[in-house]
Amino acid sequence: MPYFSDNENLEIGENYTRGMLADYLNTRYVKEKIERRTYVTPHYSSIIFFSTINNTYRSVEGRLSDTIFVFSRGNYIIGDNESMHKEILLFVRMDDSTGFYYFGRCNYYEEYENLENYADSFYFLELMDTRFSKNKGIEIPDLSH
Secondary structure, three states: OOOHHHOOOOOOOOEEOHHHHHHHOOOOOOHHHHOOOEEEOOOOOEEEEEEEOOOOOOOOEEEOOOOEEEEEOOOOOOOOOOOOOOEEEEEEEOOOOOOEEEEEEEEEEEEEOOOOOOOOOEEEEEEOOOOHHHOOOOOOOEOOO
16 A cells, blocks of 8 residues: 555645545545544555644643654554554644644554653654654644653
């Protein structure tokens, strides 16, 4: 199966709605599927991670460095993407009223315990195609302090 990151309609730093992404994925918009925080694409070998910074889930999401995205374990993601031959793509928005900015492909890392100043356990993604500082459309909260 092809990778969704190779889709000619996707560009790092651009803003997309879930409806636009469903069209690009060539799939029906099924609210119970594409509105989840992680979405395994039916026609591509890709997993999409949707992050909402100001969310109602009480999860902590933001950046640990210019390339590391952190999310609390209250989020669900499929691990070991390499053995499944699937890529992970990161889309981030500030709140429910905005679209998602595309940050490209990521490497997935296992649980990261005891992030300073937070009680939760965390997971993290490493950006492969860009850096947070290069995206001017959205300011990702810095969790490193």
